[in-house]
Amino acid sequence: MSLLAPVLAPYDPDLADGAVKYLGIGEQGHLLGTDDQGRDILSRLIWGGRTSLIVALLASVLATLVGSALALVAGFAGDRLAGLIMRSMDIMFAFPVIIVALAAAVILGPGPSVVVLSIVFAVIPYVTRVVFAEVKLQRGREYVEAAVSLGAGFPAILFREVLPNVAGQIVVYGTGLVGGMIVFTSSLSALGIGIQPPTADWGRMISEGAKVIISGNVYVALLPGLVVLVVALAFNWLGDGLRDVFDPYKRHKRKAG
Known part of the structure; x- marks a missing residue:
């Protein structure tokens, strides 16, 4: 529907008209x-x-790719490199996301790029920890x-053996991030460093609608x-379906059946 917005949308999304504000569902x-x-x-x-x-898809994909790559390397690297990677994730955990977003807004200016970079910075440590735990589990199989x-080499073991067995976990976790990232953008937009008005954005719509709930117009939010x-x-649900597709055991079971 969003791809066909110019055709499907009945009105200009940014057209304001004070004479018809707070119309109920189906009115006029x-x-x-x-x-x-x-x-x-x-x-x-x-x-x-x-x-x-x-914004949510781009940020989630970038964070998932970077975090998964770091986790795969840390899971099979020596103790020093693995410790360096995971301690770096701990440092990233310590940074407040809002401070990072404000710093990015000062450098780049407010907009979608700030939201993407802030989300990626905030989510990479979580993805890395989740995938790292799964990689360590698979390492002992x-x-x-x-x-x-x-005699398989490090790259072959990592990408041909381990990655297919943790891909389901990565996909499920990555797709599950998208909904939360959509909501997260609203907090940045409310601070004036995310999606800028009058651009339509679901997060900003929720934020703006929450301000008028007390007036009885609950439907706006x-x-x-x-x-x-x-x-x-x-x-x-998409992640659950893809997990079944990528799971080598279930795939083998379907072929055997």
Whole structure:
């Protein structure tokens, strides 16, 4: 729907009209009503998906790739290199994400790039720890010992033997990040360093709608919140399906059957 936003959106998502603000669902041709500035909520949801999904997907993919690569190396490297990598992750844990985002905004200026960099910085340590634990578990398995005894080199063991067996964990964790990253962008947008108005963004819509809940217009924040919930669940289910596809044991079982 977001890809077809120019065709599907019934109104300009940034067009404000004070005369029609806080219209209820279905009133005066606005299927999902209007917000506090008279902007059509349905149009903003459709257009907002472009910003929210691109930022969340890009940040999640980058963080997952970098974190997984570090974890794979640390899992099979010597104690010194593994300790250096994991202690670096501990240092990254210590940095408040908001401070990192503010510093990036000063250097780069507010916008989507700041959100992506901040999310990547914040998420890499979590991905690295999760994948590192799985890699260490796989390292002691018989198939790894067999590969070593047959003379397989470090790259072959890492990418041909271990990676296929941890890919499911990586995919599930990576896809599960997307919904949370969409919500995380709203906090940065509320501080003025994320997606800038009047650009439609699901996180900003939730943030703006939360300010008017007390007036009784709950739907302004509820509708984008439901969209984020559905998208987050969709990515979780996608991760579960991909895990089954990448799991070598289940794949072998299907072929045998």
